[in-house]
Amino acid sequence: MHMLPSPTETVKEALSKGIRYFDTAPHYGNGLAEERLGRALPPFRAAPPEKEKSCSKGVVRVSTKVGRYCVPETKFDKTTMKPEWRYNGTTYKDQFVTKNFHSNVCVVDYTAEGIVKNVLQSVERLVAPRLHPDSVPDYMAQLQSAVTGVSSRPLPGGRPPFDVLRLHDAEEEETFSPCVGKGGGLEALGRLKSAGVCSEVSLGMGDAVFARRLMESCEQGLIDNVMIAGVWNLLNQEGLEFLIFCQERGVKIHLASVFASGALWGGDRYNCAPMSEEIQKKVQGWRELCEKHKAALPRVALEFALLPEVVELVAIGCATVEEVRQNSALWEEDSGSTVPVSLWKEAMERGLLRKDFAQLITGLNINRN
Incomplete structure (x- = not known):
C-alpha cells in the first residue's frame, strides 16, 4: 500500500533544520495546505514580531495569500461566483484534486469583501488550531471586529496572525482591476496591516509585468516585499x-x-x-x-x-x-x-x-x- 508523505513530519523536519518561515495559500489544495500547516506548526506565540526578527530562531513566521476563498462544492454558485480556471463548476481539470480530503473549491475574489472573507478563513485554518481552545472564540471575535473596522482594539497578545499577506496571482485584467483603486484589494490589505492583521503587505506573482503595474497603482510604501516566481x-x-x-x-x-x-x-x-x-x-x-x-x-x-x-x-x-x-x-x-x-x-x-x-x-x- 502506498503511503502518502506526512505533512506534520515534513514540517517538524523543517523546524529541526532551523527553518522558521513558512509560506502557503488557500489556493494550494483549496485550503488543505493551510489546514495541514496549521495542525503541524507549534502553538501560536504572542510575542510582538519586533522582539524576534530572525527567521533562523525564535518565533515561527507564516505568510499566506489573498484573492481566493473556499466554499464546499455543494455551495458553489456558478451564477455569482468566479471559479478557478481549472474548475468548470463540476470537476477539476488537473492538479489540486482534494476529493479524498474535502469537497472545497476556490472562489476567485479580489474585492475588499472577498479578501476579508479569505483572511478570516485563513486564520481559522492556520492560527486557530495553534491557540488554546478556550481562547479561540474571543480571538476570532476580536479579529472579525478588526478586519471589518468595527473595533481598533489590538489583537490578543499584540502579535499579528500573519507576518505577510500576499495578493496572489492578479495576472490578467479581470483579476487586476478589482485590486486597484478605491475599495480595491490593495487598499484592503493596507487596512488589514493598519489593523494589526499582518506585519507586511506583499504580492505573490508569476508575472513581473502585472506585479509592476500593481506596485505602480498604489501608494509607494504600501507593498513591503514581492514574492515572484x-x-x-x-x-x-x-x-x-x-x-x-x-x-x-x-x-x-x-x-x-x-x-x-x-x-x-x-x-x-x-x-x-x-x-x-x-x-x-x-x-x-x-x-x-x-x-x-x-x-x-x-x-x-x-x-x-x-x-x-x-x-x-x-x-x-x-x-x-x-x-x-x-x-x-x-x-x-x-x-x-x-x-x-x-x-x-x-x-x-x-x-x-x-x-x-x-x-x-x-x-x-x-x-x-
Whole structure:
C-alpha cells in the first residue's frame, strides 16, 4: 500500500533544520495546505514580531495569500461566483484534486469583501488550531471586529496572525482591476496591516509585468516585499528589470521557483508543464557547465537566486522529510559561496545567462578569472 508523505513530519523536519518561515495559500489544495500547516506548526506565540526578527530562531513566521476563498462544492454558485480556471463548476481539470480530503473549491475574489472573507478563513485554518481552545472564540471575535473596522482594539497578545499577506496571482485584467483603486484589494490589505492583521503587505506573482503595474497603482510604501516566481533562475532571467525596479523602490524580493519547477534538480517539467526541447537543451548545457566546474547544479541554482542584494529570501517547496533534508543540505555544506566567478562568466559566453545579469549584483566582477 502506498503511503502518502506526512505533512506534520515534513514540517517538524523543517523546524529541526532551523527553518522558521513558512509560506502557503488557500489556493494550494483549496485550503488543505493551510489546514495541514496549521495542525503541524507549534502553538501560536504572542510575542510582538519586533522582539524576534530572525527567521533562523525564535518565533515561527507564516505568510499566506489573498484573492481566493473556499466554499464546499455543494455551495458553489456558478451564477455569482468566479471559479478557478481549472474548475468548470463540476470537476477539476488537473492538479489540486482534494476529493479524498474535502469537497472545497476556490472562489476567485479580489474585492475588499472577498479578501476579508479569505483572511478570516485563513486564520481559522492556520492560527486557530495553534491557540488554546478556550481562547479561540474571543480571538476570532476580536479579529472579525478588526478586519471589518468595527473595533481598533489590538489583537490578543499584540502579535499579528500573519507576518505577510500576499495578493496572489492578479495576472490578467479581470483579476487586476478589482485590486486597484478605491475599495480595491490593495487598499484592503493596507487596512488589514493598519489593523494589526499582518506585519507586511506583499504580492505573490508569476508575472513581473502585472506585479509592476500593481506596485505602480498604489501608494509607494504600501507593498513591503514581492514574492515572484519563475522570472529569475538559471533558465529565465526575464525578471531582471523588475528586480532592479524593486531595488530602486526599496522593496525586497522573496524568490520562488529557483529550481524552475524541478527542471534544475532532475525533474522533467518546467513552469509546471512538460519541458520543451529548447529548455531541455538549456538544462543539459547547465549540467555540462556544472560538471566542468565541479559544482552541483542545485547548489548553483540556489546561489544564483541569492546573488542579487534585493533578494531577501528564497522559497523552496518540500513535500517530504527527505526533500527537506536534501534542500537544507544545500546551505548546510558551508557558509560561503562555492561557485567560482568563472562559471558565471562562461555561462554568459555560452548563452545560458543574460550578458547583463551582473548589473544587479554588487561586487561580482565578471571580468576576473
